[in-house]
Amino acid sequence: MSSSGPSADVFAVLDLPAHEQAARLRAGDLTARQLAEAALARVHAQDASLGAYITFMDEEALAQADEADARLRSGNAGPLTGIPIGVKDLLSTKGTLTTAASRMLEGFRPIIDCTVVARLREAGAVFVGKTNLDEFAMGSSTEHSAFAQTHNPWDLARVPGGSSGGSAATVAAGGVPLSLGTDTGGSIRQPAALCGILGLKPTYGRVSRFGVIAFASSLEQVGPFGRDAEDVALLLQAIAGLDPNDATTAPVPVPDYREEFARGIEGLRVGVPRDFFVEGMEDGVRQAVEDAIAVFERNGAVVDRDVALPTVSAALPVYYIIAPSEASANLARYDGVKYGFSYHDAASMWEEMEQTRGRGFGDEVKRRIMIGTYALSAGYYDAYYLKAQKVRTLIRRDFDAALSNHDLLLTPTAPTVAFRLGAKTDDPLAMYLNDLCTLPVNIAGNPGMSVPCGFSEGLPVGLQLIGRPFEEATLLRAAHAYGTFTDWHLRRPPALASDGAGA
Amino acid sequence: MTTAVATEYEVVVGLEVHVQLKTQSKMFCGCAADYFDVEPNTRVCPVCLGMPGMLPVINRAAVEYTVLTGLALGCAIPQHSKFDRKNYPYPDLMKGYQISQYDQPLCVGGGLEIEVDGVPHYVRLERIHLEEDTARLLHREDAHGEGYSLLDVNRSGVPLMEIVSRPDIRSAAQAGAFLRKLRQTLRYLEVSDADMEKGSFRCDANVSIRPRGSETLGAKVEVKNMNSFRAVMRAIESEVERQTEVLTSGGVVVQETRGYIDATGTTVSQRSKEEAHDYRYFPEPDLPPLDITPAEVEELQRRLPELPDARKQRFEAEFGLTPSEAALLTETRAEADSYEEAVALACPHGVDKGRARAVAHWFIGDVARLRHQEGGEVELSATPLTSAHIAELVTLVEGGTITLTTAKEVLEIAFESGSRPSAIVEERGLAQVRDEGEIDRIAREVIEANPKPVADYAAGKAAALQFLVGQVMRQTRGRADANSVADVLRRHLDAG
Ligand SMILES: [Zn+2]
Numbered sequence A: 001m002s003s004s005g006p007s008a009d010v011f012a013v014l015d016l017p018a019h020e021q022a023a024r025l026r027a028g029d030l031t032a033r034q035l036a037e038a039a040l041a042r043v044h045a046q047d048a049s050l051g052a053y054i055t056f057m058d059e060e061a062l063a064q065a066d067e068a069d070a071r072l073r074s075g076n077a078g079p080l081t082g083i084p085i086g087v088k089d090l091l092s093t094k095g096t097l098t099t100a101a102s103r104m105l106e107g108f109r110p111i112i113d114c115t116v117v118a119r120l121r122e123a124g125a126v127f128v129g130k131t132n133l134d135e136f137a138m139g140s141s142t143e144h145s146a147f148a149q150t151h152n153p154w155d156l157a158r159v160p161g162g163s164s165g166g167s168a169a170t171v172a173a174g175g176v177p178l179s180l181g182t183d184t185g186g187s188i189r190q191p192a193a194l195c196g197i198l199g200l201k202p203t204y205g206r207v208s209r210f211g212v213i214a215f216a217s218s219l220e221q222v223g224p225f226g227r228d229a230e231d232v233a234l235l236l237q238a239i240a241g242l243d244p245n246d247a248t249t250a251p252v253p254v255p256d257y258r259e260e261f262a263r264g265i266e267g268l269r270v271g272v273p274r275d276f277f278v279e280g281m282e283d284g285v286r287q288a289v290e291d292a293i294a295v296f297e298r299n300g301a302v303v304d305r306d307v308a309l310p311t312v313s314a315a316l317p318v319y320y321i322i323a324p325s326e327a328s329a330n331l332a333r334y335d336g337v338k339y340g341f342s343y344h345d346a347a348s349m350w351e352e353m354e355q356t357r358g359r360g361f362g363d364e365v366k367r368r369i370m371i372g373t374y375a376l377s378a379g380y381y382d383a384y385y386l387k388a389q390k391v392r393t394l395i396r397r398d399f400d401a402a403l404s405n406h407d408l409l410l411t412p413t414a415p416t417v418a419f420r421l422g423a424k425t426d427d428p429l430a431m432y433l434n435d436l437c438t439l440p441v442n443i444a445g446n447p448g449m450s451v452p453c454g455f456s457e458g459l460p461v462g463l464q465l466i467g468r469p470f471e472e473a474t475l476l477r478a479a480h481a482y483g484t485f486t487d488w489h490l491r492r493p494p495a496l497a498s499d500g501a502g503a
Numbered sequence B: 001m002t003t004a005v006a007t008e009y010e011v012v013v014g015l016e017v018h019v020q021l022k023t024q025s026k027m028f029c030g031c032a033a034d035y036f037d038v039e040p041n042t043r044v045c046p047v048c049l050g051m052p053g054m055l056p057v058i059n060r061a062a063v064e065y066t067v068l069t070g071l072a073l074g075c076a077i078p079q080h081s082k083f084d085r086k087n088y089p090y091p092d093l094m095k096g097y098q099i100s101q102y103d104q105p106l107c108v109g110g111g112l113e114i115e116v117d118g119v120p121h122y123v124r125l126e127r128i129h130l131e132e133d134t135a136r137l138l139h140r141e142d143a144h145g146e147g148y149s150l151l152d153v154n155r156s157g158v159p160l161m162e163i164v165s166r167p168d169i170r171s172a173a174q175a176g177a178f179l180r181k182l183r184q185t186l187r188y189l190e191v192s193d194a195d196m197e198k199g200s201f202r203c204d205a206n207v208s209i210r211p212r213g214s215e216t217l218g219a220k221v222e223v224k225n226m227n228s229f230r231a232v233m234r235a236i237e238s239e240v241e242r243q244t245e246v247l248t249s250g251g252v253v254v255q256e257t258r259g260y261i262d263a264t265g266t267t268v269s270q271r272s273k274e275e276a277h278d279y280r281y282f283p284e285p286d287l288p289p290l291d292i293t294p295a296e297v298e299e300l301q302r303r304l305p306e307l308p309d310a311r312k313q314r315f316e317a318e319f320g321l322t323p324s325e326a327a328l329l330t331e332t333r334a335e336a337d338s339y340e341e342a343v344a345l346a347c348p349h350g351v352d353k354g355r356a357r358a359v360a361h362w363f364i365g366d367v368a369r370l371r372h373q374e375g376g377e378v379e380l381s382a383t384p385l386t387s388a389h390i391a392e393l394v395t396l397v398e399g400g401t402i403t404l405t406t407a408k409e410v411l412e413i414a415f416e417s418g419s420r421p422s423a424i425v426e427e428r429g430l431a432q433v434r435d436e437g438e439i440d441r442i443a444r445e446v447i448e449a450n451p452k453p454v455a456d457y458a459a460g461k462a463a464a465l466q467f468l469v470g471q472v473m474r475q476t477r478g479r480a481d482a483n484s485v486a487d488v489l490r491r492h493l494d495a496g
Helices: A008-014 A018-027 A032-050 A058-073 A115-122 A165-172 A189-195 A229-239 A257-263 A283-298 A310-333 A349-360 A363-376 A382-402 A428-433 A439-444 A472-485 B060-072 B172-189 B229-248 B294-303 B308-319 B323-329 B333-346 B353-373 B387-398 B404-417 B421-428 B436-449 B451-458 B463-475 B482-495
Strands: A053-056 A084-088 A126-131 A178-183 A198-201 A221-226 A269-273 A302-307 A408-412 A448-456 A459-466 B009-020 B084-087 B097-100 B111-116 B119-132 B136-141 B147-152 B159-165 B201-211 B221-226 B256-261 B266-272
Touching (some): A008 A018, A008 A032, A018 A032, A032 A084, A032 A126, A032 A165, A058 A126, A084 A165, A115 A229, A126 A165, A165 A178, A178 A229, A189 A198, A189 A448, A198 A229, A229 A472, A283 A408, A283 A448, A283 A472, A363 A382, A382 A439, A408 A472, A448 A472, B009 B172, B060 B119, B060 B159, B097 B119, B111 B172, B119 B172, B172 B201, B172 B308, B201 B229, B229 B266, B308 B323, B308 B333, B323 B333, B333 B387, B404 B421, B436 B463, B451 B463, B451 B482, B463 B482
Parallel strands (some): A269 A408, B221 B256
Antiparallel strands (some): A053 A126, A178 A221, A198 A221, A198 A448, B084 B097, B111 B119, B201 B221, B256 B266
């Protein structure tokens, strides 16, 4: 960073959405390096109270910014060239520590980028750092991290949601306009809701998982966080599409997401499934979501409030069979033999492996490995894993049916606003229930998105949009339209609004 | 236990054969699959090292090789197949699980026709599935005698095809015949080197015995660690002997895994049924289901080469060979190809069974002998000799240009030098002496110089003529036709 520090003007640009930052860069109002310096200054300054990052990438960010400036000068810049981005520390970054917030991967530096990061590098993005998460993405509050405690920028005594809490918090706090998260059961949408920003979980198979440290392979997707629909569209545009290194990516063409914005929501058929308004949902959340649905209706959408998705209640148990089962295999490779944490002071090879795993993994991770191992065991497979897969098929069919005559479903993203740090850490089931509205979408594989739709007790509430497979364009178009009718997405957390500028 | 008559037991054996496929790249990544004689840990990448976040991509060639094998062995190829994760912890397993196939293998059923002492026997197959090989642990000892292990990841992810027979094998000899036939077929298909010593062909045996006439299977003992066909046969024999002893002494055979010890030729217990792994199989979520369309199967069916049995039968019918000649010439695909090429060249106007058989005799006789001298199983293509040489040799003999004796000499020269037989004959003046006058002159000289055999001949000793023929042949350095030499000699002697 330059010794003088970025000017207030540069911080003002940093507060803009990414697409406007890109316009200023192209116009030559400032350089990518100046923008990167501002972003780095702000994320560093904020992090003492926010705890959003595990690793900062200052040196690399500035080098990327210089390259971006060269591209901007040569007229070879894309919409993300020079834009500061936060990357969830579950995504492999070549040569940069990638920990999954686990002691198990302390000191681990991947030798290749994950596909998504490689694509953003190619697009000229600037990575400011690796953001905090629940260990191996297992959690809904980012409290299960071996390295940092992330706070909600709207109330530092509260959680940012999770597992992509760091990515959500840094975007909400204005450190970066965009970040990447992963969503296995709500890990993008729920923290987006709790932090008052937008977050999108793409259709399963829309975005490559290659190089993303695996938790539950059949459920998770990488997706964008942003402060408006256009930014989210930009980032999704850059990362979506077939990847020869990921056999589960689909050969479905990626449309130009922003091109569809002009169509608006006139005549859009919107379904509201009752089953998502679960027991125990906070009144303020319910009210904000109802109000948002009314906004859609007032602006020409055709709202059907009588949509049934009866199998949705089974999503939670199905999720907690399938995800831990896959995790129990995905995490088997961490044995201390090849990389990461390794315990050596044991009598035998087997004991070393046991000690490595016993000491390297946190409690929540161990809990899920044990649940998954049990569910897959001989004699239990049919009763648990196989049955869960059958119910999964039913849930998928329910979504297909509900979306056969609706373009979009609207639901709450989470049943509560951000809860207090430590409030649910001793009660795993209470924590799991916070993902009740988001889990079913991962089970079905459809795309889902959370959009800020109001406040309850001074804390942000999220509206969840669910679409047909590979119709992210519809979600983004609806989110963009909603953002023109309301200004919830423009509200910034007061405590941190001017942070960085004065730092 | 008192039994009036000793129970006679029937041997029941099923084999599980692991075959490394010789594809260019590994099963799920782009690394070269050939690791033999390669510096350890040089054919590796993040995928086969099991680094976090890495994903498998199916090597379609390995799938094709497996289906090709299935088609050759008469298996059904289901349209839907899939990969599963087989979970077990071991340091040579880079991901902590092996990607294999559990309940929907690529090939189902089928079988292999074998023959032992002229008795044919059909061994049915259960299935053929595809999986990935593990890394290799090399056990070492340090200066203090403390054991440690080194890990070579080159083998990790090499495509491995598992062929599982049904328990249709009734003797060690049948097991040997099954393995030989299987290896021959795999080599014909060119899908694997199928070399047990190099580890590209591995075999475990499930051995049990039961009272003859019984339909139920006895407790199954899985025998591992055999590294040659001979070892497999000895392991089965020893295991059958052990189980028979256990039963006849009133004991019970327990289901377990046993290891074969080559030095003693016996098996020792490794793992009981209770200690068996629970592999916790579940469908591999990183790979989409594997669909093989009927069109793909048809395409592979077309790629199937003529298989050993069919080729043997055709050789008998088309070239007039005996079953044993045909078997020898179809032992390997390369041998059969070389033979057919030579026949085609020796018979430019269509197959002449006489010439085809003459070609066969060269292949089986002198050519095989020369190749054997070169250190066992040297392929013809690895010697200077070609099919064209052999065809030319046969043509020279059949046309009377050289005698059989000369031909053998020419063959040896061609085998060493790679020169064409016609060129050798020309260069060295080896063409047959056909000049009647010349043979007549030498015959008279020989009669003159050998009064004793001449007298013997006159006394009615037929063997004496053979001696005189031999003398003439020696003078002509074998370039004369022995029959006409005998005629000329007889004419002089009888007249004399
Ligand atoms: Zn590899």
